[in-house]
Amino acid sequence: DADVTQTPRNRITKTGKRIMLECSQTKGHDRMYWYRQDPGLGLRLIYYSFDVKDINKGEISDGYSVSRQAQAKFSLSLESAIPNQTALYFCATSDLGQEREIQYFGPGTRLLVL
């Protein structure tokens, strides 16, 4: 869905490096999320934000940090990357009201940590 974009789409980095994954959305949604996908584990929530001043940890936040720079931008940082952070990372957004329950996903960032 072009309304939610992620950069980069692919990234190779080395252990110990700091990297940032970026997410932008044009849907006008207040809520944004970061997930990681690992084979056989589905998607797991890393962090989520209900507005610019609201940041919450998900189930696997250790080793990650986030920044909500604006309503439309939500970045995920790996302060010191390690190989078990190799995964596919997805950003998602959702709106308010009943439709708040529907999350819209970006195309994903494939990260390889060597």
Place this chain on the structure above:
Amino acid sequence: AQSVTQPDIHITVSEGASLELRCNYSYGATPYLFWYVQSPGQGLQLLLKYFSGDTLVQGIKGFEAEFKRSQSSFNLRKPSVHWSDAAEYFCAVKGAQKLVFGQGTRLTINP
């Protein structure tokens, strides 16, 4: 806390055959339930959702799902699959604050 189980990791069906993907959930209250599809190299796309009302819900691409409270299930069905349906399918349940996903079922279509 809510949880979702998709018992089948990988399913192979022939093109034109019917399909059923299983999903079982655990949640104390009335759940909001979803099926998403992930095509190769793509993000997740919403197929259908259940919030309330009619327990048989229709989605995009000819998919439907039936909510069965007594069985805590929300199985996805399609009467006749197409080669383009090859993808990974995720069931998800929405709890108080967050969406919880199952492990996914990879669907392969034989010509």
